Amino acid sequence: MIEKVKRYKFLFEELVKRDFKKKYKRTILGMAWSILSPLLTLLVMKLVFTQFFGRNTPHYTTYLFCGNLVFSYFKESSDQGMQSLMGNAAIFTKVNIPKYLFLFSKNVQTLINFGLTLCVFFLFCILDHITFTWKFILLLYPICCLVLFNIGVGLILSALFVFFRDIQYLWSVFTMLLMYMSAIFYTIDRYDHIVQNLFLLNPIYLYIRYFRKIVIESTIPTIWFHLLMIVDIILVLGLGCWMYKKYNTKFLYYV
């Protein structure tokens, strides 16, 4: 394992560099845009939904931002991750290298973007008069979980995309559905208890909820909540790794 890491470290670094250069096209503006785009979404949501949901929700801007922060990271990772294997078909059909490196490299890229947006998020927290407590350190837990979850989803999607190219359209419909079901701009208090529990089946909602609990309510979620997040990760990572293992030498038939 360690030997493998050593062996592919240089390649991985070069892949990350390549993705980084291609993404930002060597411009400062490119980088600024990737922060600006979630902020614009936030602005739109704020303008549209404050009338409907904002009045009764304390710290509505932060409430919205929690949702957008998590969801935009998930969406970017999964969209880009899906293309990662197919986009490098010219390489993996000619050279024998671990195929998951392409996905990991994309994930480094989106994680950096997420980090930048997270900084802006904390800035907004200050503007929204949020009190920072020691509990903010716990945010590392949902972030780490989300990174792993995104890798898992990326593994599954990138493998599927090699087999079925129209997955990307189905996925964009699905992410839209997911967005509406993740309580990004509304609260779920009005639903009865059973429906509220159904929201827990949505992994993305768990991450958003965790952020809101820590940042807005300053409470720590239960141990069961933590475990539920782990279960989701094991499911997607397990399925993703299995697909990569099973089809490792078969992908090249499909490109």
Place this chain on the structure above:
Amino acid sequence: MDVLEVKNLSIRYMTGDFKDIGLKEYVVRKLKHNYHIQEFWADKDITFSLEKGDMLGIIGTNGAGKSTLLKAISGIMEPTKGWVKREGNISALLELASGFDKDLTVKENAYLRGAMLGYTRKFMDETYSKIIEFAELEDFQDRPFKQLSSGMKSRLAFSIASLVQPDILILDEVLSVGDGAFRKKSEAKMREIIQSGATTILVSHSVQQVRELCNKVLWLNRGSQVAFGETQGICDRYEKFLQKRIE
């Protein structure tokens, strides 16, 4: 001692409707029983072994299974039957100019390719100037790759791959790159590599080249092994075979 041993290697290749179809079409075709996959043996029962310092030429007409065999040797494909045993690291160059990124500069591409072939960063730092010099691309280092001519691209690819000291070097139609002068240079480089003790596999459509460079030949025809062994005799037979086909 054998550096590379291939024993009873067979590969079943799939082709058919599954390429480039979406989930929708897949379901529709399945329902209409219009979904066909053809399977054929790209390589059947191939057995040979190479010792240190050997240079093997693989000859055969189009569709003989040469590229598939190389993919199995370099580990990109898995044999359906039989096995491949390798000692040491392999540097494989299959279809040279592909796999470069057109938006990156020549230097960035050189490093990326070097990394793919398993070199270390230290090695690349040390040999980069040699690579560029050999490829005669000193003036193009910071140009985007898409501005290069195809000859330049192949020259760069060859230079990167040949400046390592791999134990096994696989070259697929590589030596036909560049103009006459560069071809001479690359052949000289190949001889140097062979003399340094590397085991090399060369796929070439030029029987002349195989005769000059290789000490062993593997002749494939439609996936089957026709002959393996000493160069001149097999090349003579192969040329006769080609002659007959033309007539």
